[in-house]
Amino acid sequence: xxxxxxxxxxxxxxxxxxxxxxxxxxxxxxxxxxxxxxxxxxxxxxxxxxxxxxxxxxxxxxxxxxxxxxxxxxxxxxxxxxxxxxxxxxxxxxxxxxxxxxxxxxxxxxxxxxxxxxxxxxxxxxxxxxxxxxxxxxxxxxxxxxxxxxxxxxxxxxxxxxxxxxxxxxxxxxxxxxxx
Amino acid sequence: xxxxxxxxxxxxxxxxxxxxxxxxxxxxxxxxxxxxxxxxxxxxxxxxxxxxxxxxxxxxxxxxxxxxxxxx
Numbered sequence: 255x256x257x258x259x260x261x262x263x264x265x266x267x268x269x270x271x272x273x274x275x276x277x278x279x280x281x282x283x284x285x286x287x288x289x290x291x292x293x294x295x296x297x298x299x300x301x302x303x304x305x306x307x308x309x310x311x312x313x314x315x316x317x318x319x320x321x322x323x324x325x326x327x328x329x330x331x332x333x334x335x336x337x338x339x340x341x342x343x344x345x346x347x348x349x350x351x352x353x354x355x356x357x358x359x360x361x362x363x364x365x366x367x368x369x370x371x372x373x374x375x376x377x378x379x380x381x382x383x384x385x386x387x388x389x390x391x392x393x394x395x396x397x398x399x400x401x402x403x404x405x406x407x408x409x410x411x412x413x414x415x416x417x418x419x420x421x422x423x424x425x426x427x428x429x430x431x432x433x434x
Numbered sequence: 435x436x437x438x439x440x441x442x443x444x445x446x447x448x449x450x451x452x453x454x455x456x457x458x459x460x461x462x463x464x465x466x467x468x469x470x471x472x473x474x475x476x477x478x479x480x481x482x483x484x485x486x487x488x489x490x491x492x493x494x495x496x497x498x499x500x501x502x503x504x505x506x
Contacts, residue, residue: 364451375447377454384454384484385447387477395476403484 277322278306278349279332279339285417286337287316288425292413297331299324303422304349316419319349356430365434369427372420376431381406389420397424406432436464441474442498449474450481453503457485462505464490470498479503 281287287303294301299320306317318339320328325342332338357368364384366375372394375385382405386398393416401409412424439456441449449469456465465487469475475498479489482503491502 361447361451363455364447366447373447375450384481385450385477387446387473398477398480402480 275322276319276345277325278304278317278319278343278345279328280306280310280317280341280343281337281339283417284316284419284422286339287318288413288416288422289335290318290332290337290339293335293337294318294320294328294331299328299331301328307345307347307349309347310343316422317349319345356427365431367427367431367434369430370419370423372423372427374424374427374431376406383409386424389418389423391418391420393417394420397421436466436502439465439467441478442468442470444469444474445471446474446477450477453478454481454485457482457487457503457505464502464504467501467503468498469501472499475499475501 279290281290291301291303302319303316304319322344329338329342359366359368361375363378364375365378366373366385368374368388371390372388373386374383376382377384382403383401386394386401388394397412397416397420400415401412406428409428412421412428416422416424437456437460439449439452441452444452449467453465453467467478469478475492478501479492482489482501487503487505489501490504493500
């Protein structure tokens with residue numbers, strides 16, 4: 255890594271960690287948020303998916319919190335993959351955690367993890383996904399059809415194949431299950 | 435002879451887990467599963483198919499659905 259790149263990446267972390275001048279990217283669809291989060295994290299940006307402040311909330315939205323000082327670089331990264339936010343809004347009130355609660359239920363041979371409205375159940379011995387339920391989003395049957403019957407390691411990541419808030423919540427449950 | 439799994443009144447994943455336990459116990463044969471929601475019906479069908487069992491019949495009734503799954 256060049257000296258210049260090291261310098262800018264250090265600056266990136268400092269700006270994010272002190273939470274100065276935060277902004278949010280508002281997208282038209284949740285699937286764009288999921289895609290943008292994946293790309294920005296891969297590119298090394300310290301961003302977070304959050305719920306928008308109440309004054310701009312319109313349902314089950316998600317937004318991406320960014321350090322505003324890096325706005326142009328982040329927008330360029332997103333333009334390169336053909337995704338652009340509808341709006342970039344400075345944060346003036348607290349952001350809401352989209353999913354901040356995990357619940358576990360141990361069924362003996364099986365373990366269920368619930369993240370928000372999605373439940374993921376795995377057979378402990380084989381790590382095979384035996385059930386995906388919850389949500390009410392149109393992509394839940396698709397996610398279940400692609401993941402049920404596969405082991406946690408073989409199954410596609412919900413982040414890659416999901417398009418909704420349910421896909422995002424399932425991703426969190428999936429990551430939590432893998433972490434255990 | 436069919437074995438009956440009554441999962442009425444239970445929410446997912448319990449109907450699925452009861453079905454999987456019975457599938458493992460029997461290995462092959464015919465199982466009739468009673469569930470009371472669309473979601474349970476879909477999840478139980480998917481779980482059975484993932485274990486290479488056929489969903490031979492789904493009947494809707496006043497209390498929900500009765501699924502018949504088979505493996506020869």
